[in-house]
Amino acid sequence: MTQPLDHHDALIYTMVTISAVDRAMTDAELARIGEIVSNLPVFDLYDADKLVPASRACGEILSGDSGLQLVLELIRDTLPTKLRETAYAVALEVAAADLFVRPEETRFLEMLADTLDLDKLTTAAIERGIRSRNTVI
Structure with a gap:
């Protein structure tokens, strides 16, 4: 992407990265x-x-040296503070889509929360809401 990222791009990057972090975008x-x-x-x-x-641009960055760290920095630097919880929530939604959150996805979520400076109570509340939305019998 030659133009600067906007908040939409940052959210797309968040979702693409959580999907790709386990090397299997389902x-x-x-x-x-x-x-x-x-x-x-x-x-x-x-x-x-x-x-x-936007998804392709994110994939190109991820495939480079220190790609994951660079994407996290881009997300942090682009997102307004009021959308940081939204970014965490959409990442969780994508991770939960196949009803199994892999260890690599959990680690990325931890890195994302740290990068976005989200506290444990906030992340736990978002996680509980997403878990409730995606529970099946």
Whole structure:
């Protein structure tokens, strides 16, 4: 991406990274990203045609040296403080999409929370809400 990131890009980068961190982007995770972009109010003014280019740009960064750390810094530096909890929530939604959160995803969530300076009580509340939304019998 040659232009600077905006808050939409930062949220896309968050979702793409949680999906890719275990090296297996599942159909369920990709579908959840699409659902989030289509339905979350924060994406109301987002041009969905930018989703694939933003995802590719994130993938290119992730494949480089220190790519994960660079993506985390981009997310932190781009997101306004009031969207940091949203970033954590959408990451959890994508991780939960296939109903199994892998250790690599858990580690990324810890790194994301640390990078975004989210406290344990806040992350636990978000996690509980996402777990409730995705529980099946």
